[in-house]
Amino acid sequence: MKTLQILSDEQLRQGQQLTADQVLAFLEDFRRLHAGKPAPSKLISIKIAGDLLNDANTANPIFESRMTAMAFPGMMRAMKTMTAPGR
Numbered sequence: 001m002k003t004l005q006i007l008s009d010e011q012l013r014q015g016q017q018l019t020a021d022q023v024l025a026f027l028e029d030f031r032r033l034h035a036g037k038p039a040p041s042k043l044i045s046i047k048i049a050g051d052l053l054n055d056a057n058t059a060n061p062i063f064e065s066r067m068t069a070m071a072f073p074g075m076m077r078a079m080k081t082m083t084a085p086g087r
Contacts, residue, residue, distance in 0.1 A: 007015070018026075
């Protein structure tokens with residue numbers, strides 16, 4: 001869900017009074033602020049119910065379809081990688 005920013009009448013007036021150069025300066029500053037490299041991934045620890053983990057490890061088709069429907073298609077790959085022999 002996206003957030004909604006509600007501006008006061010005064011804020012709207014101030015925005016309307018900006019010059020083209022001020023708008024361009026803001027946009028350039030914003031672009032530079034967000035143009036850096038994405039933050040590196042971080043390993044986290046989670047608790048997960050044993051039966052859910054067992055279902056994932058046995059590649060249960062019902063579990064896989066549930067996970068896909070829940071918009072976590074990469075979780076199966078990640079869980080298989082984490083539980084791979086030698087890890």
